[in-house]
Amino acid sequence: EDKVVQSPLSLVVHEGDTVTLNCSYEVTNFRSLLWYKQEKKAPTFLFMLTSSGIEKKSGRLSSILDKKELFSILNITATQTGDSAIYLCAWIQGAQKLVFGQGTRLTINP
Amino acid sequence: DAGVIQSPRHEVTEMGQEVTLRCKPISGHDYLFWYRQTMMRGLELLIYFNNNVPIDDSGMPEDRFSAKMPNASFSTLKIQPSEPRDSAVYFCASSRVIKRGGYNEQFFGPGTRLTVL
Numbered sequence: 001e002d003k004v005v006q007s008p009l010s011l012v013v014h015e016g017d018t019v020t021l022n023c024s025y026e027v028t029n030f031r032s033l034l035w036y037k038q039e040k041k042a043p044t045f046l047f048m049l050t051s052s053g054i055e056k057k058s059g060r061l062s063s064i065l066d067k068k069e070l071f072s073i074l075n076i077t078a079t080q081t082g083d084s085a086i087y088l089c090a091w092i093q094g095a096q097k098l099v100f101g102q103g104t105r106l107t108i109n110p
Numbered sequence: 111d112a113g114v115i116q117s118p119r120h121e122v123t124e125m126g127q128e129v130t131l132r133c134k135p136i137s138g139h140d141y142l143f144w145y146r147q148t149m150m151r152g153l154e155l156l157i158y159f160n161n162n163v164p165i166d167d168s169g170m171p172e173d174r175f176s177a178k179m180p181n182a183s184f185s186t187l188k189i190q191p192s193e194p195r196d197s198a199v200y201f202c203a204s205s206r207v208i209k210r211g212g213y214n215e216q217f218f219g220p221g222t223r224l225t226v227l
Contacts, residue, residue, distance in 0.1 A: 031213070032213055034213075041220045041221060042114075042201060042203075042218035042219060042220055042221060043153070043201075043218050044218070045215050045216075048213065048215075088152075088153060092213050094166075095213065096141055096143075096158065096160075096165075096205065096213065096214070096216075097155055097158065097166060098143075098155060098216065099155070100152055100153040100154065101152065102152040103152055103153070
């Protein structure tokens with residue numbers, strides 16, 4: 001059965017810390033993996049990763065995919081309270097269908 | 111653009127009642143998705159449409175759930191009869207084909223929080 005597993009499920013850190021969120025997958029016909037950020041409401045898109053070893057970066061956030069070991073990480077440096085959210089990873093099944101992991105609930109304390 | 115619009119934002123109903131959730135996708139988008147999010151199961155896809163036609167409804171939990179898309183600007187998700195275990199946040203999302211054969215970013219609505227007592 002295809003699955004996406006995120007860890008940790010919950011993480012609490014202090015403002016300024018660096019965090020690493022993990023997403024491992026066991027899926028058939030893997031094409032791409034996506035990261036989303038969910039604050040109080042709807043998930044918003046962060047990154048799409050298709051190629052192994054190529055880092056995607058946006059400000060203090062970065063992500064990389066390892067297709068050999070079947071995982072991806074999302075790094076956030078110099079965390080701020082506004083980074084508090086649920087971070088979701090998902091793989092694309094077929095052309096449009098997203099299969100999400102359970103998410104990591106990140107809390108940044110001032 | 112107003113983004114994906116969902117209504118109602120909150121719904122509280124009693125077990126056995128019919129519930130109808132509504133979604134207006136972003137204008138020009140030709141894919142529409144219905145998701146359900148719970149603490150236990152996370153965010154899971156229920157059904158999606160392309161050009162108003164249901165493509166994959168394998169995530170619809172049971173016959174009590176049905177979804178329709180009568181036109182390009184409106185979709186409904188209906189639960190009849192509702193049960194307490196249906197309590198969840200239901201999201202609608204839409205996307206537009208920019209790259210054929212590739213993934214096209216999905217934009218999520220604010221969700222409907224459903225509570226079935």
